[in-house]
Amino acid sequence: GxxxxxxxxxxxxxxxxxxxxxxxxLDFQATTMFWYRQFPKKSLMLMATSNExxxxxxxxxxxxxxxxxxxxxxxxxxxxxxxAHPEDSSFYICSARVPGSPNEQFFxxxxxxxxx
Amino acid sequence: xxxxxxxxxxxxxxxxxxxxxxxxxxxSGNEYxxxxxxxxxxxxQYIIHGLKNNExxxxxxxxxxxxxxxxxxxxxxxxxxxxxxxxxxxxxxxxGYALNxxxxxxxxxxx
Numbered sequence: 001g002x003x004x005x006x007x008x009x010x011x012x013x014x015x016x017x018x019x020x021x022x023x024x025x026l027d028f029q030a031t032t033m034f035w036y037r038q039f040p041k042k043s044l045m046l047m048a049t050s051n052e053x054x055x056x057x058x059x060x061x062x063x064x065x066x067x068x069x070x071x072x073x074x075x076x077x078x079x080x081x082x083x084a085h086p087e088d089s090s091f092y093i094c095s096a097r098v099p100g101s102p103n104e105q106f107f108x109x110x111x112x113x114x115x116x
Numbered sequence: 117x118x119x120x121x122x123x124x125x126x127x128x129x130x131x132x133x134x135x136x137x138x139x140x141x142x143x144s145g146n147e148y149x150x151x152x153x154x155x156x157x158x159x160x161q162y163i164i165h166g167l168k169n170n171e172x173x174x175x176x177x178x179x180x181x182x183x184x185x186x187x188x189x190x191x192x193x194x195x196x197x198x199x200x201x202x203x204x205x206x207x208x209x210x211x212g213y214a215l216n217x218x219x220x221x222x223x224x225x226x227x
Contacts, residue, residue: 004159034214043203044160044217093159097212104150104207105215107159 002028004096006108013084014116021079021111023094029074030096034105035067038091050077084115117216118143118206125222128198134191136221138204141185148209149180151189152217153200160203160217163189194225 003026013019023033031052036044048069049057056069068080081088091112095105121139128134140149150165164171164178166187171178177190191198203220207213 006159032212036214036217043201043219044154046214046216049214091157095159095215099210099212104162104165104210107161110157110159112157 002026002096002098002101002106004030004094004106004108006092006094006111008111009109010112010114012114012116015085016083018080018082019084019113021081021092021094021113023077023079023096023108025075025096025106028096028098030077030098031074032097033071033077034095034097035069035077035079036093036095038093038110044093047079081113084113086115089113089115117208118147120204120206120218122202122204122218122221124219125224127224127226128191128194130196130225130227131193134194134198134223134225136189136191136202136204136223137186138189139186140204140206143184143206144208146208147206149178149184149187150205150207150215151176151178152203152205152215153198154203154220155197155200160215163202165209194223196225196227199223199225 007022033050035047038044050071052071058064071077093110095107151163152160154160166178180187201220
């Protein structure tokens with residue numbers, strides 16, 4: 001099946017710094033990728049939909065200026081958490097849509113962000 | 117997407133069948149039932165999906181009631197590695213929209 005990777009798998013940063021998370025589709029082209037956030041013992045919450053070559057669509061309550069999403073190629077989407085604060089500490093997961101596949105979306109392994 | 121209701125948690129002995137229920141009484145005629153699972157600190161993994169017929173693959177079986185208002189995911193011989201949160205999601209296939217995860221069922225497989 002299709003493989004989605006994320007990098008880094010784990011990152012610790014100081015408050016006020018920016019962190020970039022990469023999401024790659026390794027063996028297929030993904031015109032649409034999704035970014036989710038998951039707090040401890042909670043379910044996945046959709047943050048934004050990323051379409052290659054266009055601006056991302058953010059869910060209500062997600063600050064687009066804080067969570068910058070770039071989908072410049074068919075195999076790479078990036079999420080940059082700007083001026084990170086401890087409350088941004090979370091598990092960030094991306095997924096890629098494979099049109100026509102019975103498996104709606106393929107998920108990356110996730111990135112654990114800890115902001116000190 | 118139609119709303120789903122799942123029990124928050126279930127236990128299962130290793131080697132026994134795990135039967136995870138899901139209610140989706142408002143499901144529409146063109147909506148499929150999807151099951152995903154998430155092992156701790158990993159991304160979700162697709163298990164199976166179906167429209168109205170029962171489905172089986174190498175991971176699990178999906179039993180959908182005739183009125184399609186509920187379904188059951190069956191793991192025939194649960195192992196410790198099946199401990200995870202299982203999500204039942206109802207949606208139109210290939211809609212292009214993101215998956216909407218509810219709270220799921222936390223399945224604990226015990227030795």
